[in-house]
Amino acid sequence: MSRVTITGLFDNPQDAADARRDIEAFGISHNDIGLLAHGSEYAARDTTSDSSDAASGAGTGAGIGTVLGGGAGLLTGLGIMAIPGVGPIVAAGWLAATLAGAAAGAVAGGATGGLIGAMTDSGVDENSAHVYAEGVRRGGTLLTVQVEEDQAARVEEIFLENGAVDAAARGEAYRTSGWTRYDPAAPAYTPEEIARERDLYGRGDTRI
Template sequence: MKTVTGLFDNYSDARAAVSALEDLGVPSDDISIVSNNVGDRYGTANESNAAEGAGTGAGVGAAIGGVGGLLTGLGVMAIPGVGPVVAAGWLAATAAGAAAGAVAGGAAGGIIGAMTESGVPEEHAHVYAEGVRRGGAVVTARVDNALYVDAEAILRRGSWVDPDQRRASYGEQGWTRFDETLNPYTADEVEKERIRLQSLR
C-alpha cells in the first residue's frame, strides 16, 4: 500500500477527487477528506443525518453531500489550529484521536502526525494542514501499488495544489510550518486568502 495526498483550494474539487478514487476502485475505508468549514459554509448545522465515529472526542455532527461511499459519512469536528472541518475517513479519525490524547506542548498537531504516520512527507504535511487552516481541503488515500499511478493522477487533476509552490507562497508571508497553537482562520480571513490565491494564478 502507498499513500497519495492532494490539497485543493475548494471543497467541491476535493469531493470530486474522492468520487473519482472510489470509481477507480479504492475502497471508501482507505480514503479520507478533511475540509475547512469555518462559518458552517457547507450547511452541516442544518442537516439531520448524524455521522458517528469519525474520531474520539471529535464532536462529529451531521453528514453532508454525496449519494454513496465516503461522502455520505462526512461529519463535523474540530482540529487544533485548523478549527471546524467537515471530515470523514481514517485520517480524520487518527487526527481526532491524536488531538484528544495529545499532551500540551507535545508532538506536532494531530493532523500532522496522522499524515506523516501514513507516509506523507513531513514538509508536505505542514503545507496540507496549513492549506486546510486557510480554507482548503485535503484528500488522502491508501492505495494498492497497482492503483498508485492512476490514483495520483486523479489527485493532480483540476485545481490540485502543488505543495512546493504553495509552501513558497506561504513563505512569502513569513510562514515556516503549521502551528496548532495559532487561532484558526476566521471566515473573513479565509475569504481574503482565497482572493490572494486567485490573484497569484
C-alpha cells in the first residue's frame, strides 16, 4: 500500500497541538509528523538551551510551546531558520530535514523555492502550498503527516475536527485583499499583525 501526505494549516496553535495529539493517539508515529510554525517569539529567546525547554518557555503569540507541548523532544529535527518573507520559523519532524534540504538547494533570491518546494515535493499541490506558506507567514501552524492510504481519511477527519483551514477558501480570502501568491520579498508580519490575523479568522473560518 502506498503512502500519502496529509497537510493542514491551523490559525490557532492550540488547534494544531490538539490535532497532533489526536494523530499520535490514532497510532501515527511522531516520526511521520512534520511541523512548521511561525517562530518570532521563539527566536527572540536563548535557543542555546535545550529545545524542548526553550519551546515550552516561548512567549505568547507564536504559540510554539503550545504546539510542541511535552512532546517537543519526540519531534525529531527541531530547528529554527529564517525564511525570506516570513522571518523566523520553527520546523520539526521529517519536514525540518526536507525544508533544510530544499532551502539549501534554492538559489540566492529564490528562497521561495525552498519553502514552496519542500511542500510540493511532499505532495502538496502548488496552489495550496502558496496558501500554506502565506498562512505560516501570517502566524499559522502547518502540520503535515505521512500515512498509509487507509489511514488518510481518519487523519483528514482529525484535521477537520480540530479546525484546519480550507486552503481554497483561505486563498480566496487572501485574494480579496490583493494577495496573489506567497512572496519572499514581502515584509515579515509583526507580532501585532499576526495577532490581528488570528482575530480576523479565529475559529469561525471555513474548515476542511
